[in-house]
Amino acid sequence: EVKLVQSGAEVKKPGESLRISCKGSGYTFTSYWIGWVRQMPGKGLEWMGIIYPGDSNIRYSPSFQGQVAISADKSISTAYLQWSSLKASDTAMYYCARPRRGHDFDAFDIWGPGTMVTVSS
Amino acid sequence: DIQMTQSPSSLSASVGDRVTITCRASQGISNYLAWYQQKPGKVPKLLIYAASTLQSGVPSRFSGSGSGTDFNLTISSLQPEDVAGYYCQKYDRALTFGGGTKVEIK
Numbered sequence: 001e002v003k004l005v006q007s008g009a010e011v012k013k014p015g016e017s018l019r020i021s022c023k024g025s026g027y028t029f030t031s032y033w034i035g036w037v038r039q040m041p042g043k044g045l046e047w048m049g050i051i052y053p054g055d056s057n058i059r060y061s062p063s064f065q066g067q068v069a070i071s072a073d074k075s076i077s078t079a080y081l082q083w084s085s086l087k088a089s090d091t092a093m094y095y096c097a098r099p100r101r102g103h104d105f106d107a108f109d110i111w112g113p114g115t116m117v118t119v120s121s
Numbered sequence: 122d123i124q125m126t127q128s129p130s131s132l133s134a135s136v137g138d139r140v141t142i143t144c145r146a147s148q149g150i151s152n153y154l155a156w157y158q159q160k161p162g163k164v165p166k167l168l169i170y171a172a173s174t175l176q177s178g179v180p181s182r183f184s185g186s187g188s189g190t191d192f193n194l195t196i197s198s199l200q201p202e203d204v205a206g207y208y209c210q211k212y213d214r215a216l217t218f219g220g221g222t223k224v225e226i227k
Contacts, residue, residue, distance in 0.1 A: 035216060037165075044221035045157070045165060045208050061215065062122055100170060105212045107155035107170035114164060
């Protein structure tokens, strides 16, 4: 079974750093892009960026460029989303998702369960 | 950057009604368009890809159409379990989502 398993909910203070993870299983991790999607409370879906673990090629949405860092460790089939200094406005659910086809951008047919990040003083 | 504009932002319809949601791209995107359903508190689910191809397991009352800049998602007969948020997404070079449409039962 193809699955994405995300790390658990986080509660952090403004200014703190954070890295959340997304572990893929049931498929060749290095052959599919992995994307990150933000959903702020009561709001819509926002594409943040995407990484190809096979060669660490990364594309960021202009809205998130410089605000977060995406990485992957193909040896453990895990992608990461990282903040160096959190803000209250980073409070959101974060999903990782995998496209239908390998190697290409495509619709996301596999989604992780989401990681809720709460930033509050 | 290509922007995706969905309309309406919300709608209320009766069970059995035909419902259409529109998504417009600011530039042509061929058929690189997907539709998702997100029920309250749940993970988004892929309904349609390539503008009109139904994802496996999705009920046939859902259909997609369009190409270039204008796309539609149609629910032929609205059911109570279709109450959800619906999002379009382009995936040609970037994977931008539309703003979403909240569907409720009247």
